[in-house]
Structures are given as C-alpha cells and as structure tokens.
Amino acid sequence: MKQLLLAAGLLTAATAGYGQCEKKTVLTASKTDHLAADSSVERTDDGVITIEFDKTTFLVNQPDQGPIPGKVDSVACNWPTPYKVGKTRMKVTLTNPQGELQHFTVTIEGIAGKVTLLAVMEGQPSHKIRLIADKFEEKK
Numbered sequence: 001m002k003q004l005l006l007a008a009g010l011l012t013a014a015t016a017g018y019g020q021c022e023k024k025t026v027l028t029a030s031k032t033d034h035l036a037a038d039s040s041v042e043r044t045d046d047g048v049i050t051i052e053f054d055k056t057t058f059l060v061n062q063p064d065q066g067p068i069p070g071k072v073d074s075v076a077c078n079w080p081t082p083y084k085v086g087k088t089r090m091k092v093t094l095t096n097p098q099g100e101l102q103h104f105t106v107t108i109e110g111i112a113g114k115v116t117l118l119a120v121m122e123g124q125p126s127h128k129i130r131l132i133a134d135k136f137e138e139k140k
Contacts, residue, residue: 021077021088024054024139027108027117029131037126049131051117052139058092058106070094073103083136084113092119110136 032045047063058070070092079086088108093101103122108115115133 020079020082020086020138021075022055024052025083026135026137026139027051027115027131027133028135029117030134031132033130033132035128035130039128051131053090058090058094060094066097068094068096079110081110083110083115083138085110108136 028048028050030046030048032047032049034042034044036042045063049063050061052059052061053072055075056072058072060068060070062068073091073093075088075090077086077088079088087110088106090106090108092104092106094104096102104119105122106117106119108117110116115136117131117133119129121127
C-alpha cells in the first residue's frame with residue numbers, strides 16, 4: 001500500500017511538472033542583459049520584453065520594435081514546481097525584421113523561484129542574452 005501511495009505521489013508530481021510544458025507560457029522581464037563569453041555584462045537595455053512560447057511557437061515582443069516570430073524546433077522541459085523550479089531547453093528559429101532566419105538555443109531555468117532565460121545564437125557563442133523574469137506564468 002505504501003508503495004502504491006508513493007508511486008501515485010511521484011506520478012502526480014511528474015504530471016504537474018510536465019503539464020506546464022504543454023501550455024502557452026509568457027515570460028516578462030524589465031531589462032535585457034547582453035553578456036560576453038565569460039558571462040560578464042557588456043550592456044543592459046531597459047524596457048519591458050515579453051517572450052511567449054509553447055511546444056511549437058516562440059514570439060519575442062521587444063520595446064519599441066515589432067514582434068519577432070519564431071518556431072520551436074525541439075524542446076526538453078521539466079518543472080517539478082511549475083513556474084518556480086525547473087528547466088526548459090529549446091532550439092528556436094526566429095525570423096528577424098529583414099526576413100532572415102536566426103537559430104538560438106534558449107534555456108529557461110528556475111531556481112528557488114528565480115527564473116532566468118539565457119539565449120545563445122548559433123555561430124555566436126561568445127554573445128549571450130539574459131533575461132531575469134519579473135513574471136513567468138501560463139498565458140491566459
């Protein structure tokens with residue numbers, strides 16, 4: 001009986017963490033950090049930026065610019081505590097305003113309720129973009 005209860009508890013926790021991965025999610029940050037190869041901050045841009053994504057789509061809304069649409073090429077997602085503790089790693093293709101395709105690896109990680117997004121453009125591993133989330137939640 002104890003094993004059955006333990007198995008049910010583990011299944012519930014795994015389903016809750018995976019359930020977030022199935023939903024449209026929005027991350028909102030009030031600044032964007034541009035990092036050097038050693039992860040030191042090269043510059044910071046102020047302004048609210050939102051990232052909306054699910055298993056197939058990725059949309060960046062930057063201040064004073066039009067939206068940058070994209071698609072998710074692959075995703076690995078596990079959030080034991082939804083929107084607070086976990087990790088999502090995506091391969092994303094964005095279409096810039098000039099119509100060119102840009103490929104990124106995007107990692108969103110939550111540790112003790114602090115959620116950070118790190119984006120690295122393919123072919124430019126020495127330049128990283130970091131957002132520290134003000135909000136990270138299901139899009140309603």
